[in-house]
Amino acid sequence: MPGESTTIDGFRKGYEEEHRLIGRRSACGFVTATWGLVCPRCGKRDLAEVELSGRGRIAAITVQTVPGDEFVNDAPYAYVLVDLAEGGRISGWIAGTAPGEGPAIGDLVQFVPSYRPGVQFRRGDDRDAGR
């Protein structure tokens, strides 16, 4: 399914409708799951579409108690930046996480198919690490 990452909506359809994560790998090796026409690191235009596993470890995390308007009924929930197993970093959210109880930086997470907005993760376990 080439070319889905050429539009912003292609990324969204990927995770929200087809339940897969699309990313792009630049000539310099930079992997991004953010739309663009030119690599922000090396300035080259050859960005190859790659399918991302959705497995990774938390690079940064916050548990938000005051939600934005698309997540009004979800608070508190975690917003995470995730270092993906294949390189690159993506942002997403983890449902049902209270302050002080959430996962921590370095913990495993796994992308979960969902019909909710955005990229949703669940806490990972040893199976996710081994795969």
Place this chain on the structure above:
Amino acid sequence: MREVWVVGAASTRFGRLAETGREAATRVALEALDDAGLDPRTIGQTFVSNCFGFAEHQAHLGPLLNTALGIPETPSATIESACSSSSAGLHEAFVHVAGGFADAALVVGAERLSHLGTLQATSYFAMGADYPFETRNGATFPGLYAALASAHVRRFGTTSEELGAIAVKNHANGARNPSAHFQKEISLETYLASPIIASPLRLYDCCPFSDGAAAVVVAAREAVDRPSAEPLVIRASARAGSIADLQDRPDLTGLPATRLAAEKAFRQAGLSAERVDFLEVHDCFTIAEVLALEDLGFFPKGKAARAAVEGTTARDGRLPVNPSGGLKAKGHPIGATGVAQVVEVFEQFNHRAGRRQVPKTEIALTHNVGATGGSCSVHLFQHR
């Protein structure tokens, strides 16, 4: 390049405006012109910042402002760079005057959002982020800075008590500022008892949603006969950018645009950080003051969080930071914030800062960040 001065400044009180953003912007613009002792007809170009004018059903504020100031034929432009909008406006004014395209320029910022309520205001604030790739993935604006805080805490062991000391300091300064949104001191206990908004950030780590307006007049040195107030010489006006989305930046413990803008500014001015007497930095959240002081080069990475605990950055400390109360306590009316920092420097340099006056006012720095650092302005000012 011509030497550019700030020759007049004015601001509303920040908090809740009874008047519209348009009225407040026009009023402070005229007050700044009066402060400078200049007739509005000396203005060659007006730069106005009003990020959320649509919250008041209004775009294209410049011509309305100029018409209300009696200079309908003067060109104007709206400058938007999220929370760094009006410092970007100041940069444009600097470029115009330094380059000889105008002898004097007006920089105005105004915002009125308090009538929207917390939920809608939270959504508006988040518009500075990347909607499909950050906001739709769950980020709120405090959440993005909280994510940066989590990385800083992890790498450097930054504590709640250290972040709390910044909130306590900036509230203490705000309590001495009759223009501040919050004119109330808080204790560390009050800070620690406040609810989590986006862990590790608590309510008192966050700036408020403020209304407000501020304006400065800049002019070429040779265009000013007798300044009515002590002018600020703009020694540097620098802007920088960085990868917009946090997830695509290699390092999450600082803002690269701050580092770049600071390097440019110090190079432009031929000055070093050691020469700076006081700063107004972008503390939309307490962690942002830590990042600013480290990325601007005033403290090594991981060391700035101690500064407020040790009193270094207090109003009477070695390096006063945010004597106005900062965004944290003075308030953060998005489009007005950047130029309001310059109003504070003007007040300090003219010894008009009353109970928040800092002792040394030879050189000052202002630092204003757009959203999570996709854009940043650094200005350096020196006494004439």
